Amino acid sequence: MQYYLITKWFGSFLLDSQKNIVEQFLFSKDEQKLMNKIEIIRDHRVLNEEKKLADKHNPIVIEKRLQSLGSFQINNSFFSTIQINSESFGFSKELLHSILLKISKEQVDSSLSSPDYQVIQQVNALDELQHIANVLSERLAAWNMYISDEDNQKPIVTVLQQVEKNQELLKQQIETDVKNLAPNMTELIGPMIAARLLSHAGSLKKLAMLPASSIQLLGAEKALFRFKKQGGRPPKHGVIFQHPSIGKAPFRLRGKHARLLSAKLCIAAKADMFTKRFIASDLKKELEENLKNK
């Protein structure tokens, strides 16, 4: 006899191939207890109820989360013919609405408070401060073409001084934060370029999942898409150009150096995200050797 294991938000069910419910565990209607169950499911863990139901039956499951309990078949058409209605078990839609509203709020807040999101906001804020400083100093330069009254300029001068002072402060903040978040990448290319790479990728996890060739071109999107649309020459480097080993290299070596650097960065990002081991000193040694062997 072939069995199927289905878990809905209000309970776990074991069905036979005639679509009859053989065995079931309904969850508690208490909001807090139900929330705990759904949290476990959303963490991709297996519930105790599911273990009990699956025991010795080796059921077919549709969720990858449950693959240890039976055979995982995502395209099995049996599951699309099953409707287990929550209301017939006494669980209302209002309950689901209020639970998921709470869970989603918690998850959104935790991902917005993550350190990589904070670093990205700081980098963007720094760019904006830079922009403001440029605009204001341009205005002052234009104003000072003819000797003018300093008192008239005072409002702008004080803002400009403030902006410049706070830029330094923000930069220091970023440097310490990035060093904590991504020590390997910071060691390889310095905190500011590491922070910029993060802001282009969107998060540390996304950066760690990128191939080296994508890291090489982060920040050169405009040039890359121009190349894809209209042809011409593809870009060799994005924000990593700011690193002296590329920016100060002879023109014909820049592409090669960009490839070598981004390959090592790719490894460093993975170490920062997943293993959290410090391997940057080895990477740096290898990189320097590779750069010497032209």
Place this chain on the structure above:
Amino acid sequence: MVLKNNDQLIRKRNKLFTRNPEQCNGISVYGEQLKTINGSQYRSWNPYRSKLAAALLKKKFTLSLPENSTVLYLGAATGTTVSHLSDLISNGTIYAVEHSPISMKKLLSVVEPRQNIIPLFEDANHPDRYFSIVPQVDLVYQDISQRNQSDIFIRNMNMYLKPGGTGIIMVKARSIDVSLPPKKAYRIVEHELRDQDVTIHQSFSLSPFEKDHAAFVLQKQG
């Protein structure tokens, strides 16, 4: 497209209005106009902001969406279209999937007074992760600007759409491949959809409301 929803949807000249439910009276979700028609409050539906409104204004196509339909909405973003859809199916349920935390934050404030929207902070690339929440649905609607958007749509449709149910997919040509002319990008999507067990009822471009976007309306066999 023509929606068959008695007085939930009103069309006046070239403008669409959906009826604001009582608990949301006075709330404008994205700065849209509120208007009282026949004694109840309606919200104007901006076709430049919502691709479903654009599709409704572009073509004559009958989509039967009863008040108690269930909808799986992929790529809910900040809830512009979702809020109007929630007006239309007042007794139904919308499962709104969104992966970006910033969009989700705004979406949650739309969802709070609307009992018929269930928010899901998930990645539509992995449809099995919300199997415990989402049942078999009458309509799968997708508006995701991803290169593999047709693949995402197909996997969700196979898992959640009832046989005979409707699928609507809004294709952004520029995210399929920037280097291709839009028509070729649409053809790629169309080929992928034709390999499935579906009939494509209609496909049309959404200009002038959206540039380089097309809508596909299809039905699952069975």
